[in-house]
Amino acid sequence: MNRALKYYEEEISKNEDKIKDLNKIINIISIIRLGIVLAVIAAVYYFFKIENVVLLILSIVIGLAIFLIVAIFHNKKIRDRKETKLIISINSKGIDRINGNFKKVEDKGEEFLDEKHPFTSDLDIFGRNSLFQMINSTKTKFGREKLSEIISLKEIPRKEEIVKRQEAIKELGEKVKWRQEIEVKxxxxxxxxxxxxxxxxxxxxxxxxxxxxxxxxxxxxxxxxxxxxxxxxxxxxxxxxxxxxxxxxxxxxxxxxxxxxxxxxxxxxxxxxxxxxxxxxxxxxxxxxxxxxxxxxxxxxxxxxxxxxxxxxxxxxxxxxxxxxxxxxxxxxxxxxxxxxxxxxxxxxxxxxxxxxxxxxxxxxxxxxxxxxxxxxxxxFESWCYPKIYDEDILEVKDLAHPMLGEKAVSNSFNLNSRNGVSRKVALITGSNMSGKSTFLRTIGVNLLLSYIGAPVCAKEFSCSIFSIYTCMRTKDNLEESISSFYAEILRIKILIEAAKRGEKVFFLLDEIFKGTNSRDRHEGAMVLINQLVKNGAMGLVSTHDLELCDLEKTKEWIKNYNFQEYYEGNKIKFDYTLREGRSKTQNAVHLMKLAGIEFNEK
Structure with missing residues (x-):
């Protein structure tokens, strides 16, 4: 069993027993407090009847003193119970995090969403089902804002800073009781x-x-x-x-x-x-x-x-x-x-x-x-690894999976590098609908981000250099600004190109680029864009349904084709989400349309 899961379950069990004991004590003290009040009332009434003022006042003073002492003890036990409940809640959240059930956490960091940011919207850094929602345990405004700055890469860290942060995160990871105490307090x-x-x-x-x-x-x-x-x-x-x-x-x-x-x-x-x-x-x-x-x-x-x-x-x-x-x-x-x-x-x-x-x-x-x-x-996640950071342009991963998918995540190995005399700069990902292309791009992007913030990544091995991450994946219409999804995509691409031209070390993730135009323009535009980005020193991944783009591999040694496939069981479409080398040789659009009820009449 995962050591963290075992720890959380033991803490929950231990503190649930503690709450039962506290409830008994609190109930007994409540009865004692009521008894003290009744006893003081009876004493006051008795001494009033016999007209003994000294004993009347003395009974009030002594009764009040005893009541206050008991009340202080009572309040302490109530605070202990509240603290114990918080500890149970914190450990329950830890279990949810491990199992991928963190989506019920209320704080999603939605105010940090920024569609103009180079990658946070596309990689689910904030909002529903986000990295912030998964890891955030801050309880103060300062902690929350600092966490948002770190995971949005407000500043691109240097290699030395990443290494120092890795050491700090490793140390804090082992101080689980201390971290939980900060949350409780x-x-x-x-x-x-x-x-x-x-x-x-x-x-x-x-x-x-x-x-x-x-x-x-x-x-x-x-x-x-x-x-x-x-x-x-x-x-x-x-x-x-x-x-x-x-x-x-x-x-x-x-x-x-x-x-x-x-x-x-x-x-x-x-x-x-x-x-x-x-x-x-x-x-x-x-x-x-x-x-x-x-x-x-x-x-x-x-x-x-x-x-x-x-x-x-x-x-x-x-x-x-x-x-x-x-x-x-x-x-x-x-x-x-x-x-x-x-x-x-x-x-x-x-x-x-x-x-x-x-x-x-x-x-x-x-x-x-x-x-x-x-x-x-x-x-x-003790099975995750800490990345190795290199100065040369490299991305090599073994058994990499999406960190927020829990047990549903499928791992893949992949690399882009400049070794052995071959400089691989771009991976072209093809495959049928729902086969896993977009998820794989996000898997690369989120794990790169985790690398830069000093966190472990969801992989067996992970090596990379430090890039500025840019994505173009979820473009949509903006009616208020009269912007179509295609033009919104153009604006995202413009930001990416400008970053590469001004000398930033860019890593791009482009999903179905130029999908809002005709196939000829889409193919030509994508081919020119990829060439221009590589010319300016960028690296990255491009997913596409345009199989003609795969021909670039024949003339450009810096590009490599990968694909995802589907298979069928009966009349049902299935996916294994496994990355394979080469171009896609399958398609499922017609099959999916038939499942939707669209009839294709043979002529």
Whole structure:
């Protein structure tokens, strides 16, 4: 059994038993809490009847103390149950990932879809049944956006960067408990995917602390203490103390006139800040071995700043702000000690000390979270291999399959290279409808992408050089811009040609090119395009129904023909999805039309 599958199943079983035990404990404590309440009510009633005020008050105090202790323990067990359920959910998702059942995951990353991107739409990187949907385990906005940047190849990595990322992903793949703990801690606090730009704007803005903040609070606190003493020894009436409290309240409101805006800001991000603090603490405490992870962790220790201490301090200040807007006892504290002024002052001091570092801390957190998502592949698919990256133009694969098809995936071997005196630049893929041409192109493209992001690939062996991937596969009409599917295809081809001409090392995947025009123009256009791309140093695959293109192999040593075939059992068409050398010798269009009910009358 796959070690990851075994691990996930064992974790689910173990935590399901834990939930049963927790449910029993929680139910017992609920009964105890009810018993305490009833006992206190009975005691209060009894002592009230016998007019024993001392014991009445004492019973309330003792009963409340016991109730609070039991309630704290009760809430802890409820949190434990919630955390345990999350662990079960995380491990269940791992099983779905292995079995190819990840399509029910709600977060598809659809907002990252971009039809103008060189390859993401054609290769199913975002959206339904996508790579993002399969691997994403990020729970913060920073992690999610960093993952989207990585898997869309916002920047083409160098060989050294790929190797470093491979090491990091291998290491994180083995830290499965630690990765799951990050998911749990961030999910429990509901660290959201909401926009936190306003929080970062606050952190990077400059606002001088009013000098009155440093003097006036102490004056009024002293006045309040003196007033309390004088009222206690009955030199002043209690109405004087009430007047002092009213003055203090006005002073607080005047000096913290912007506090409501700050409260609103932090109230919307309170759980985010706690989640970020938890994740950063987990990162800070973890011992990393790979160079990339060590360098990322070191960014959290710049200028001798204790990131964990500072994030906890920010969380504590935010907690106080929450209390100020919601709790009655805080009002007493505020009019006595002018606490809002000190909180606002402390927030300004925190911003002055750490504001310019906050974004970098969160970006480090996001990058590690994104790498942890990619490392799901490293742990889940132990039979996959890590690619070898070469400087020369090469693509050699053994037993390569589509990483998102699960058990349905069929593996094939394939190569394009410049070895043994022969320079293979283009593979022409022919075959009947539904035989597997398009899927094979996507299999090559997605695994190339996995190679560049440092992930293992769905193959026994995989060697490649670093290319810029360009695809033209799913062109469609755009009614809003009055663009036909054929013209949309032309625009995609234009982007590809321009990239090759400006010196990019292009790897292209073209599926049924120029299908929107007549056969003569399609054949001539495809032949000229392929020649032009090769002339500009590009490599790639082209699928086509135009069998005449296969004649290029006779005159161009850099092109090689491959095909997929179908076979029949009774009246049913079957496919083995096996790649074979040479041009296709079968076709199934007429047979499929007959199955649809179209009658071909012989003449």
């Amino acid at each position: 961030s999910t429990l606090k509901k660290s959201g995917l909401k926009d936190i730009n306003k929080l970062l704007e606050w952190a990077n803005s400059e606002r001088k602390i009013n000098s009155l903040f440093k003097i006036i609070p102490y004056f009024f606190i002293a006045l309040t203490i003196i007033s309390i003493v004088l009222v206690t020894i009955k030199i002043l009436p209690i109405t004087y103390l009430i007047l002092v409290f009213m003055i203090n309240y006005l002073v607080v409101k005047v000096l913290t006139k912007d506090l409501s805006e700050v409260i609103s800001l932090f109230d919307s991000h309170k759980k985010d800040i706690e989640a970020y603090s938890n994740i950063l603490e987990l990162i800070d405490k973890e011992d990393f071995k790979s160079e990339l992870l060590i360098s990322l962790k070191n960014k959290l220790r710049n200028n001798d700043t204790n990131v964990i201490k500072e994030m906890k301090r920010l969380k504590s200040l935010v907690d106080w702000l929450g209390d100020s807007s919601a709790n009655g006892y805080y009002l007493i504290l505020n009019v006595t000690l002018l606490s809002d002024i000190f909180i606002l002052r402390n927030l300004e001091e925190w911003r002055k000390l750490n504001g310019d570092k906050l974004k970098e801390w969160l970006e480090v957190m996001g990058e590690i979270e994104a790498l942890a998502s990619i490392s799901n592949l490293a742990f889940d």
